[in-house]
Amino acid sequence: MDNTFFAEYAWLVPLFPFIAFAVLTAMGKGLKKTGAWIGTIASFLSLVLSLCIAGERLSGNAPDYGNQMDWITIGKLKLVAGFEVTNLSTLMLVVVTLVAFLVNLYSQGYMKKDERISTFFAYVALFTSSMLGLVLSDNLLTFYIFWELVGVCSFLLVGFWYQKPEAKAAAKKAFIVTRIGDLGLLIGLLLLFWYMPGHALDFTTLHNVYDTQSGAISTGITTLIALLIFVGAVGKSGQFPLHVWLPDAMEGPTPISALIHAATMVAAGVFLVVRTFDIFEASQVAMNTVAIVGAFTAIFAATIGLAQNDIKRILAYSTVSQLGYMMLALGVGSVTGAMFHLFTHAFFKALLFLGAGSVIHSVHTQDIREMGGLGRKMKITAWTFGLGSLALSGIPPFSGFWSKDAILTAALDKQPILFVVAVIAAFFTALYMARLFFLVFAGKPREGQHAKESSSVMTIPLIVLAVLATVSGFVETPFNGWLGHWLFPEGAEHDASGLVMVVSAAVGLLGLYIGWLTFVKGTIRRNAISDRAPGLVTLVARKYYIDELYHVLFVRPLQGLGKVLDLFDDYVIDGVVRLTGHGASALGRLNSRLQGGQVQTYALTALISIVILVVAIAGRRFW
Amino acid sequence: MSMLSSYLTLAAVLFCIGLYGVLTKRNAIIVLLSIELMLNAVNLNLIAFSKYGVQPSLAGQIFSLFTISVAAAEAAVGIAVLIVLYRGRASVNVDEFDELRG
Numbered sequence: 001m002d003n004t005f006f007a008e009y010a011w012l013v014p015l016f017p018f019i020a021f022a023v024l025t026a027m028g029k030g031l032k033k034t035g036a037w038i039g040t041i042a043s044f045l046s047l048v049l050s051l052c053i054a055g056e057r058l059s060g061n062a063p064d065y066g067n068q069m070d071w072i073t074i075g076k077l078k079l080v081a082g083f084e085v086t087n088l089s090t091l092m093l094v095v096v097t098l099v100a101f102l103v104n105l106y107s108q109g110y111m112k113k114d115e116r117i118s119t120f121f122a123y124v125a126l127f128t129s130s131m132l133g134l135v136l137s138d139n140l141l142t143f144y145i146f147w148e149l150v151g152v153c154s155f156l157l158v159g160f161w162y163q164k165p166e167a168k169a170a171a172k173k174a175f176i177v178t179r180i181g182d183l184g185l186l187i188g189l190l191l192l193f194w195y196m197p198g199h200a201l202d203f204t205t206l207h208n209v210y211d212t213q214s215g216a217i218s219t220g221i222t223t224l225i226a227l228l229i230f231v232g233a234v235g236k237s238g239q240f241p242l243h244v245w246l247p248d249a250m251e252g253p254t255p256i257s258a259l260i261h262a263a264t265m266v267a268a269g270v271f272l273v274v275r276t277f278d279i280f281e282a283s284q285v286a287m288n289t290v291a292i293v294g295a296f297t298a299i300f301a302a303t304i305g306l307a308q309n310d311i312k313r314i315l316a317y318s319t320v321s322q323l324g325y326m327m328l329a330l331g332v333g334s335v336t337g338a339m340f341h342l343f344t345h346a347f348f349k350a351l352l353f354l355g356a357g358s359v360i361h362s363v364h365t366q367d368i369r370e371m372g373g374l375g376r377k378m379k380i381t382a383w384t385f386g387l388g389s390l391a392l393s394g395i396p397p398f399s400g401f402w403s404k405d406a407i408l409t410a411a412l413d414k415q416p417i418l419f420v421v422a423v424i425a426a427f428f429t430a431l432y433m434a435r436l437f438f439l440v441f442a443g444k445p446r447e448g449q450h451a452k453e454s455s456s457v458m459t460i461p462l463i464v465l466a467v468l469a470t471v472s473g474f475v476e477t478p479f480n481g482w483l484g485h486w487l488f489p490e491g492a493e494h495d496a497s498g499l500v501m502v503v504s505a506a507v508g509l510l511g512l513y514i515g516w517l518t519f520v521k522g523t524i525r526r527n528a529i530s531d532r533a534p535g536l537v538t539l540v541a542r543k544y545y546i547d548e549l550y551h552v553l554f555v556r557p558l559q560g561l562g563k564v565l566d567l568f569d570d571y572v573i574d575g576v577v578r579l580t581g582h583g584a585s586a587l588g589r590l591n592s593r594l595q596g597g598q599v600q601t602y603a604l605t606a607l608i609s610i611v612i613l614v615v616a617i618a619g620r621r622f623w
Numbered sequence: 624m625s626m627l628s629s630y631l632t633l634a635a636v637l638f639c640i641g642l643y644g645v646l647t648k649r650n651a652i653i654v655l656l657s658i659e660l661m662l663n664a665v666n667l668n669l670i671a672f673s674k675y676g677v678q679p680s681l682a683g684q685i686f687s688l689f690t691i692s693v694a695a696a697e698a699a700v701g702i703a704v705l706i707v708l709y710r711g712r713a714s715v716n717v718d719e720f721d722e723l724r725g
Contacts, residue, residue: 597721
C-alpha cells in the first residue's frame with residue numbers, strides 16, 4: 001500500500017466534525033438525543049481516520065505529505081492554503097480526536113438533562129473541527145484563522161450557560177484577554193509576512209529561511225517577531241501575565257474544561273511556538289523570555305493552586321502551571337520535551353477534569369471543603385482520578401513523570417536556576433494534588449450527601465484516559481527516545497540524568513506524603529501555615545491580587561474611556577444624526593402645510609415664487 | 624411713448640386688483656370675476672403694444688379678440704363647475720374646497 005494513502009485524505013479529519021456542526025445547527029432543537037450521537041459519531045470517524053494516518057506513519061518512514069492550492073491571487077502575490085501531514089501533526093491529530101471523542105461520549109451523560117444539548121454538541125463539533133484544522137494547517141495564515149475560530153468556540157462554550165452572570169463575564173473575559181494575545185500574534189504575522197522572502201507564510205519556507213539562509217531577516221526583527229508570536233501563545237496558553245482568563249473559564253461545562261481548557265486549545269499556544277520554533281531558535285532573547293515566562297508561570301500558578309477551594313479552579317491553575325512547564329521546555333530548547341508533556345498532559349488533565357466533572361455531577365458542588373469520603377461511593381472515579389493525580393504529580397512510572405523528567409533534564413542542562421524553580425513547582429504540584437485528592441475522596445462522607453457513581457457512558461472515558469495517563473509516558477523515557485526521534489528525526493536531543501529522575505520522583509513523593517500527613521493523618525495541622533502567616537495565605541488565595549490589579553489598571557480606565565466615547569456618541573454623533581432627521585421632518589411638515597388644498601395658498605405661493613425668481617434674475621443682471 | 628406707459632400702468636393696476644381679489648376673496652364668484660379683471664389687463668397690454676409697440680401691427684388686436692372669446696368660454700365652464708359644486712356643498716366659499724389637502 002502507498003505510504004501516503006491515508007495522509008492524502010487527512011482533510012477529511014476536520015471535515016467530519018464540521019459536517020456534524022452544520023447538521024446540528026441546521027436541524028437545531030428537533031434532535032435531542034440523536035444530535036448528541038451525530039457529534040459523537042463524527043468525532044469517532046475523525047478518530048478512526050487519525051489512527052489510520054498514525055498507523056501508516058508509524059509503520060515505516062512515510063514521507064511527509066502536503067497539499068496546497070492557490071487561495072487568493074492579488075497581482076503577483078499569491079496566498080496559498082493547504083494541509084500537511086507530518087509526524088508532529090499526526091501526534092496532535094490523534095490527541096485531539098481521541099480526547100474529543102471521549103469528551104463527546106462523556107458529555108452524553110454529563111449534559112443529558114440540558115435543554116440546549118444539541119447546541120452544545122454543535123459547538124463542540126465546531127471546536128473539534130477548527131482545532132483539527134489548526135493542527136493540519138501548513139501555513140501561518142490558515143493557522144491564524146483556525147486559531148481565532150477555536151477562540152470563538154471557547155467563548156461560546158465558556159458562556160454556554162449564559163443565564164449565569166458569572167459564565168457571561170467569564171466568556172467575555174476569556175475572549176478579551178486572549179484577544180490581547182491574538183493582537184500580538186497578528187502583528188507578528190504581518191511583520192513576518194512583510195520580511196519573509198516572497199511573502200511566504202508556510203512552515204516549510206519558514207524553516208528553510210531560518211535553517212539555510214539565516215541572514216534573510218535581521219536579528220532584531222527576528223526577536224521582535226518571535227516575541228510577538230509568543231504574546232499570542234501567552235494569551236492562548238494562559239501564561240503569566242495573561243493567565244487570568246483560564247481559571248475563570250471554568251464556568252463552562254466541565255467536559256469543555258477538559259477538552260478545550262486542558263487538553264487541546266490551551267496547548268495550541270505551545271503548538272504554535274513549536275511550529276515556529278525556527279524563529280525562536282534564531283533569537284536568544286526570545287528563547288530566554290519563553291523560558292523565564294514558562295518557569296515563572298509554572299511556579300506562580302502552582303502556588304495559587306495550593307490555596308483554592310474550587311475543584312475545577314485547582315485543576316485550572318494546575319493547567320496553567322503545566323503549560324508553563326511546556327513553555328519552559330521550549331525556552332531551553334527541548335521541543336521534544338514540550339510536545340511530550342503536551343501529549344501526556346492532554347490525557348491526564350482531561351482525565352482529571354472529567355473525573356472532577358463526575359464528582360460535581362454527583363454531589364452538585366464544586367467546593368472541595370464540602371466533599372469528602374467519596375472514594376467509597378464512586379470507586380471508578382476515585383481510582384481513575386487517583387491515577388491521574390499520580391501522573392500529574394510526576395510519580396514514576398506514570399506518564400507525567402517521564403515527560404516532566406524530560407523537561408527537567410533539559411532545564412538542568414541549560415540553566416540550573418530554572419531547574420530549581422521547576423522542581424519547586426513540581427513539589428507544589430504534588431502537594432495540591434494530594435490536598436485535592438484526599439479532601440475529595442478520603443475521610444468520612446458528609447452527611448446528607450447522596451453521591452453515587454456516574455453512568456457508564458461517563459466512566460468509560462475515565463477508564464480509557466486513566467490507562468493512557470498511566471502508559472503514555474513510555475513512548476519517551478530516558479532509556480528510549482522513540483518519540484523524539486519520530487517527531488524530529490533530524491535534531492532529536494536525548495539526554496538522561498539519573499540525578500534528575502531521583503530528584504523529580506523524590507519531590508513528587510514528598511509532596512504527596514506531606515499532603516497525606518496533613519489531610520489524612522492530621523500529623524501536620526491543616527492551618528499550620530495560615531496561623532503563622534495569615535497574610536501569605538490570603539495573598540495566595542486571592543491569586544496575588546492580579547485580578548484586582550488588572551481591574552484598577554486596565555478595566556476601570558477602559559470603562560472610563562468607554563463612558564466618554566459613549567457620551568461622545570450620544571451627544572455628538574447621535575446629535576448630528578438627530579439633527580438631520582429632525583431637519584428633514586420639519587421641512588416635511590412645512591411642505592405638508594403648504595399642501596393645504598387651499599387654492600389661494602397655492603396661488604400665493606406661486607406669486608411669491610415668481611417674484612423671487614424675477615428678483616433673482618433681475619438681480620443677476622445688475623450685479 | 625408716454626401713451627404706452629400710461630396704458631401699461633393701467634393694465635398693471637387692473638392686474639394687481641384682480642390678483643388681490645383672487646388671493647383674498649372667499650366667494651368663488653368674486654374670484655372668477657377677479658380672474659376676468661386680470662385677463663382684461665392682459666388684453667389691454669396686447670392692444671397697447673399693437674398700437675404703440677416697437678413694431679405696431681394688427682396681430683395684437685386679433686389676439687385680444689381671441690382671448691376675449693376664449694375667456695367667455697372659460698367663464699361659462701367656470702360658472703358651470705361652480706354650480707355643480709354649489710349643488711354638492713351648498714356653498715361657494717373657496718376655502719371650504721380643500722379635498723386636495725396633502
